[in-house]
Amino acid sequence: MTAHPKMPPVPRQILTGKARLAGVLGWPVSHSRSPALHNYWLSRYQIDGAYVPLPVEPAHFVQAVRGLQAVGFRGANVTLPHKEAAYAIADDLDHSALRAGAVNTLVFQPDGRIRGVSTDGDGFVASMEAEGLAPKGRALLLGAGGAARSVAAALQDYGMEVAVTNRTAERAEKLAEALPGLGVVPWSVWEEQLGAYTLLVNTTSLGMEGGPDPMFRPSLRHAARHLVVADIVYVPRLTPLLAEAEQHRLKTLGGLGMLLHQARLGFREWFGHDPEVDADLEAYVRASV
Incomplete structure (x- = not known):
């Protein structure tokens, strides 16, 4: 321990x-x-x-x-x-x-x-910058709730091209309507398309201790070597998603920095x-x- x-x-x-x-x-x-x-x-x-x-x-x-x-x-x-x-x-x-x-x-x-x-969004960007992470290019967000929209808007303002994926497709489509330029990726294929992204952000409670799926650990085997994997969940500190990213030797960003800055x-x-x-x-x- x-x-x-x-x-x-x-x-x-x-x-x-x-x-x-x-x-x-x-x-x-x-x-x-x-x-x-x-x-x-x-x-x-x-x-x-x-x-x-x-x-x-x-x-x-x-x-x-x-x-x-x-x-x-x-x-x-x-x-x-x-x-x-x-x-x-x-x-x-x-x-x-x-x-x-x-x-x-x-x-x-x-x-x-x-x-x-x-x-939330400004706090997330501030936490990236504080850790020396400044990915450019394309970001994929897991989730389509309030945190996702806030982070997506901030990343768009930061200059990134942003897409979202959500288990309920209608929520993702609704979010795309609210933020012009936001892309939508079907939940069933997002893992296969990771190679096209430089930043992956989990904005859901999946993987959170006491949450709906504390063991949430999707496959990152299709990720590009330069992918930065971020999780806004901070309990546990090393979420299953971040543990998977470390297994693939990808750069990671936990949710604690976002909490502090926001x-x-x-x-x-x-x-x-x-x-x-x-x-x-x-x-x-x-x-x-």
Whole structure:
């Protein structure tokens, strides 16, 4: 068993009745490392605040969001399967959310309105750049949900030609209609066509611990040697897809970097401080995975 790195010490902050509150909505949410991430920042910067996991079934999403507003939360992150529902509940959507068609960050305004933002795509690109990975050419995304659209839009803006594949073809076609220039590859043949791509990104929960198919490990035997394989899942750290990529000696990118970089905007909005993504933060959150 591989030992986790020792968590760097973090000063403890004291909560008061004026504490700023935020959290992460998901179903399930036990896998999320956003609480470790945000509470690390809160302690580092000695901010009077807290960030908590909020397991919410899809049928109760709207009720939960209104309840958080009512008790004074500043906002929340949104993870699977709520990103499109978050888009629907937002009163105001920024450019990133409109382009992504989904929201992963809700900001509760003093006047009661909700602002929706999508930081997933920019967070993914930032994590690629931080690891020195800058693939050009063609990207293939697995999945056609909110995360897929956000990442696809960001990669298009980055200059890549992007295609998606999804087990439900209608969802992939719908996503292609929303993002002009986006290609669609049938799920039954995407493994055979990998040689035409420079970047493969799993944007689904397949391979996630506790997810619908934690053993998801497609064949990469048709991949070109220059293919970069990325997975936005970060629990486990080495997903079956990334393990398969390592077997083929392909470059890989885990989901933790995307998590760290996408979190900055929400933290700034809720807690009033622009946090830093650095080695100490990564070590702390990685040790919690």
